[in-house]
Amino acid sequence: MGGIARYDVGRGHRTGAPEVILAEGKSTDHLLTLVRGLARRGHGALISRPTASQRRALEAAAGRGLPVQPLADGRLYRLSGPISGGPRRGRVALLTAGTADIPVAEEAAGVLESAGVEVLRGFDVGVAGIHRLQRMLRTVEGRRPSVYLVFAGREGALPTVVAGLVRAPVVGVPTSVGYGRGGQGAAALGAMLQSCAPLAVVNIDAAVPAALFALQLLAASGPRAPRPSRPRGSAFS
Amino acid sequence: MGGIARYDVGRGHRTGAPEVILAEGKSTDHLLTLVRGLARRGHGALISRPTASQRRALEAAAGRGLPVQPLADGRLYRLSGPISGGPRRGRVALLTAGTADIPVAEEAAGVLESAGVEVLRGFDVGVAGIHRLQRMLRTVEGRRPSVYLVFAGREGALPTVVAGLVRAPVVGVPTSVGYGRGGQGAAALGAMLQSCAPLAVVNIDAAVPAALFALQLLAASGPRAPRPSRPRGSAFS
Amino acid sequence: MGGIARYDVGRGHRTGAPEVILAEGKSTDHLLTLVRGLARRGHGALISRPTASQRRALEAAAGRGLPVQPLADGRLYRLSGPISGGPRRGRVALLTAGTADIPVAEEAAGVLESAGVEVLRGFDVGVAGIHRLQRMLRTVEGRRPSVYLVFAGREGALPTVVAGLVRAPVVGVPTSVGYGRGGQGAAALGAMLQSCAPLAVVNIDAAVPAALFALQLLAASGPRAPRPSRPRGSAFS
Amino acid sequence: MGGIARYDVGRGHRTGAPEVILAEGKSTDHLLTLVRGLARRGHGALISRPTASQRRALEAAAGRGLPVQPLADGRLYRLSGPISGGPRRGRVALLTAGTADIPVAEEAAGVLESAGVEVLRGFDVGVAGIHRLQRMLRTVEGRRPSVYLVFAGREGALPTVVAGLVRAPVVGVPTSVGYGRGGQGAAALGAMLQSCAPLAVVNIDAAVPAALFALQLLAASGPRAPRPSRPRGSAFS
Amino acid sequence: MGGIARYDVGRGHRTGAPEVILAEGKSTDHLLTLVRGLARRGHGALISRPTASQRRALEAAAGRGLPVQPLADGRLYRLSGPISGGPRRGRVALLTAGTADIPVAEEAAGVLESAGVEVLRGFDVGVAGIHRLQRMLRTVEGRRPSVYLVFAGREGALPTVVAGLVRAPVVGVPTSVGYGRGGQGAAALGAMLQSCAPLAVVNIDAAVPAALFALQLLAASGPRAPRPSRPRGSAFS
Amino acid sequence: MGGIARYDVGRGHRTGAPEVILAEGKSTDHLLTLVRGLARRGHGALISRPTASQRRALEAAAGRGLPVQPLADGRLYRLSGPISGGPRRGRVALLTAGTADIPVAEEAAGVLESAGVEVLRGFDVGVAGIHRLQRMLRTVEGRRPSVYLVFAGREGALPTVVAGLVRAPVVGVPTSVGYGRGGQGAAALGAMLQSCAPLAVVNIDAAVPAALFALQLLAASGPRAPRPSRPRGSAFS
């Protein structure tokens, strides 16, 4: 019962999801211990939402040889090495309502591209200018994405409008954009949960969960991989 | 200091707004006393949001000669007689996102039409079917409304989309439609307050305040009436 | 600009989703007008969340020949006739944490089975008895569902535990079960949005949106239908 | 599908609103890219709510020739060049309940004056000293403003009192003033939404949306411009 | 440790407050047991907020000789017999913003008049018609009340305006009047807590606590009674 | 995968807790199916929070021979037969702040007494009369309860005061008593979570969870029973 973390080497096998470490909230020491442990075992991983001081520590560790590098303008780090599930087929469309949503969308793009998925970007296509959106969607639909991740803050209407126009499933990702009541993504989350179109939703700024969900959806839509072998000592398999 | 209500005969003169009595929350006795008092003085008025038992009492009083009659399927009653401000010029467009918003919109229509304003109705034009909306707006814009009142529950996106497409000012009216978190109009109100388009907003189901605001806007956009005479004993005029 | 509803015959074509009418919130007259209109055109549809009085009206209309019949113990009605998208391939697993979640899950089952999808039921497998869950999942995983819809009220932990054990994407559906603070599904929704596993979420009791999302996911994972033709006469400009 | 923003050159034409870029929430790089792009095209614009570091970047860019200059004590920047809609006729009255509301009101004044509108200022006229307010309103009403924007934090009562005394429409703008429960504008927003006078409301500190709404109202009250031509190449279908 | 309630005969002596039993929330059996016990001991009391079925039970018990009678239109009952503190000197002014607030104010009046206090009523003097309020206050101030209890729902502005005009302390009583967001008194409570005038506040509809507070204030402002003797046999240690 | 519920016969063994079925939220059919299934197997159980119609159904079933009988004035039903864990030693003190909290406390008493635990009742000892509380506690402490369950609505201060005076652990149970803001137990829950004394807390009205927690605490404080045998097919044992 020592140590700070128990590596769940079975989970990737069970669920096919890449390992992602949420940095925010962890002490920097704990974070580095986790990452170094994975590196020693030769595992790859993604590190999401590092704080400013965690980023400095990761950069310093990289300077001392830890194979980590920033993605998405530093909102995400990649630890080199294989990640679970292997490369996926399929395309994922990422749309944003505004310019302020782009960094969140790029965080999802970092996860998806790390897993070998092609990303279609359509940024700054909010509902106050509906013609731009329609032009954009015509182009994106032509590329036949398997799923749309639609990022919006403020009033969060874009995923609803998109879901009324396309065939693929749409996941709404509210972003922490907007001030006053309902700001910081609260109104956007509420609007997506109330959508009159069939959306699924993730939490505010939850780009990584949205991307992992998209990866599972891609896995589900392709030919199924052989069933994972029995985890050691598990009741389940 | 007796009696239950002090008639503010000056307010209609000062603000040009018709007298509207909010029935909900008042005891039925107090409501009837108020209405009868106005009737005795020869004033007209509107009575909004009567409860079921208040409606029964109004109907009974009507049977005994009180000159009230239902509008908007009974969500509003009209006490005969002149109401402040006189007939207005101009048109007001009322749009609803769904069928469930129609009774709220009709409440606004009752107020506007009682004041002699022409109402343009465009119902059930929600954002999940953006093409219907665009066709509708093309027709409505041709009639040049001075203001749009746009009613929406659920995710409340319609006023934002409309405000990106039309020239006249848009007032969003959230309606108590939708279930679960953000239901009963809460998400719609939040979304309208967070709109990336320049909306003004009223409270959930506040059809009457929205209509009164529209009347003032029509008054402001037409030639100004002569300034009201000085209320008795007032510092203001 | 008359009438109460604009039939969006293009939307089913565009998105492949069956027509579902949310009854709750609409006046019974408006609801029947909508359903009769679709029946006259030979469209099929689903009617969700009818109130008690709307159910009585639907039953009465059925007695007079309207081809509607209850599903899911009356939480859903089916208007006979073709619905958009045609039969789907694939299986959807519906799991519930408790007995009280079953009626919500059956609402989703009604939508899915109306669209020809096979439903795998695993009910009353909450996390306070983790062994039951593991036995159940072993069986369900053997049938290779394309997506799990996991229904839970109270603390809403089941979707998180399931998503740590299976490969297919998991959509959490909070149910309005539980009393006190966080009751009526609020805590369950919060927990699902905060999940440390990659869930997507819908609103409280939003069985129908979850089922429609699953249908789109099934469509995305199968061979794509040809792109819909241009809606007639569309576009504002 | 590259780039970070799609210029919606049609929107100004469609709605008659000047282009305003909300700086807050955007990365400084994205903000400067947007502003420089408009400058290259010869468009004017307003930039609202810049953060401290964005202001430093704008000042630095101004030093290198970008034609931007601060308004309203730096809460707003003006990019030189024509803005949509052209000069308006009419006057807008800006009232504040307290001294702390003045910076928010000046943000609205910056937008209005940039559009050529005359602004009538009546600051620090809160309801705890009702006589000051009445004296002030007597003066302002004499100038016949087309609309009042009334700014108040704390208990937010001023717009209600004003709307009971004037003829022009009143828009309430809650400000983020006040501490404890209901502080930061929450109580003020709630009070304005609950007003017993016919107010329309915008979000907390939403000076720019209020000003844009006022501009549309002025446009609506003047002679209508010819209808905008069809946006180029628009429409999805 | 039997029985359902421990009579705190010392409290009235200690604090000088009359005994008031909050009926709401108690089982009807428990309520009647409490009231009968006081009656047997010859104590008087007030019974506040009885539910409909509790009122029927009280009326039935009155028919069988229990000396209770309704006040304030049945929102309050008086059990005959002496109540603590004896008759007070002084006057209390009760103002209401609207007609719907009157029943709540009358509940306070019932408590005050039961304690022998003179009540000055000024009803329906809301802030949207500020002139009526000023006329009313001129009259009331002439009677020199020791404290104002000011009742208001909706935006709850009246206590703030009154506190800016009078010398006596003002206690705001929000009432459960108003619909939509901030309705049922929530906005009124928020506004009173945020008041820019020095108000004290009680909970929504808390007419009885407000009246009891006023009684203590009257006691504090008159000559002090001799200090209560030591409660019998008290204290844990 | 048929049926509506999976009996977790292992859980009682694992945790030593009696089976309690939360009736509220379940359909009456599902509830009766569950109870009859347990009865057929010879298991005893408790049924908590039945609705009025569920109570009627249970009474009818009892009339047809199902061995269920009401406890705690019908807020709880007991299905005859052995319940897990067997009789416990020890005493539990139940204190309530007011008379309105008694029905909730009796629900806990029903669970505890069903498990053979002695209950010490001290009702109506709220903090506004601190002397009564001190007298009561002197008596109760003399009986040496192993744990206090302290029930309070309104301001919820009683558990804090008790925890400053006694040696045994104190569990606060907020009750849904009180009106206005913070009513229905919300303020009481907040106060208990913020207590400056070391309380543990359960949800509003959660008498049954509190009682089950007390049972586990009694089990923990007595000699430990032999460890449960391995559940079938489980990874855990």
Added chain:
Amino acid sequence: MGGIARYDVGRGHRTGAPEVILAEGKSTDHLLTLVRGLARRGHGALISRPTASQRRALEAAAGRGLPVQPLADGRLYRLSGPISGGPRRGRVALLTAGTADIPVAEEAAGVLESAGVEVLRGFDVGVAGIHRLQRMLRTVEGRRPSVYLVFAGREGALPTVVAGLVRAPVVGVPTSVGYGRGGQGAAALGAMLQSCAPLAVVNIDAAVPAALFALQLLAASGPRAPRPSRPRGSAFS
């Protein structure tokens, strides 16, 4: 209509309250302008809740001759000169539940002592140690305060307990003490509003409003001053 603030010289006369300027939220420039304006006119005032930078500016201005000096450890500043209402008679008791509440209480003490009122301090007497409180109150009651201001964060129970033990009116002042849910004074405010004793309440940390309310209460309880003369140009007198 220039300038930033309209001095309401009549209000002090009307209400007998000293002038207090809320610094927080005002720009430092506006604050200094206000204070200097009062100084020029020879008015005294209090300045509450200055921010760190406002305090530096006040200290600097004091160094240049502005007659301001800090009270209550800098949470309050006093501008020399007469303040409205003149010296009061009477005593006010200030009690705090904990040490962390003392700075807030001292803010109230600063206002009261500036107005010549005697302050009785009883600090750190929270309800978890009820005996300390009882000893303290015995002493304080012997001094016969006219009103108690009782400061408490966390669970906010102290005002309720005090109000059950003393004769004078009790005003609860929640303080922003406590972490987690209900922290920062929210639970304390809720508990005070729900108190089963007759409290009046002010907002979180609202020491100044509480003190001003106490001053009015003292004025009401002493011999009434002659009625203020008619404010210039006012409708009221």
Added chain:
Amino acid sequence: MGGIARYDVGRGHRTGAPEVILAEGKSTDHLLTLVRGLARRGHGALISRPTASQRRALEAAAGRGLPVQPLADGRLYRLSGPISGGPRRGRVALLTAGTADIPVAEEAAGVLESAGVEVLRGFDVGVAGIHRLQRMLRTVEGRRPSVYLVFAGREGALPTVVAGLVRAPVVGVPTSVGYGRGGQGAAALGAMLQSCAPLAVVNIDAAVPAALFALQLLAASGPRAPRPSRPRGSAFS
């Protein structure tokens, strides 16, 4: 009535709880005065949640001889000397769902180990990898802890799952981990309050109250100490 704090030397005797000073919220001066006063009397104590500047002050005072030293990485300080209750028997299990919860758990460990209790640590065993948890619990259960304190942020499911698997009572401690809606522990707290297993709960990050509750539980489960003698000179009456 001078001084800032009244030492309640009786409380430790009454309740058996060690003295813990909550540093957060107190001024650093007040904190040091309290600690030095205890040191002078030879009392030991714990100091919880010091801010950064309070930690610097404590370290400086330690350098000048105050016998304080940090525990739990500085989230807790120990003042040397005896603390109430003496050493306890028994073991407490501390489990955390993630790495980010460890610092909160170590705060509880510091309190428990200061009181001589053995702590069993099982960290990073969240519900998304249920197999790890089951392995861990098998080991921990073998050591027979008297109570589990289970720390979890995010969706807060771990205490529920644990309580379904172990015999000892489980106290859930939500931690301020997680972003977006329900972040900072809000969802975890809600989920624990809604748990379908019999949990007791403390506030977010309330490691110290949880540890103190566990100490009382250990005391209750061992042989009872003789009842404390009457506090000296206590009681108000």
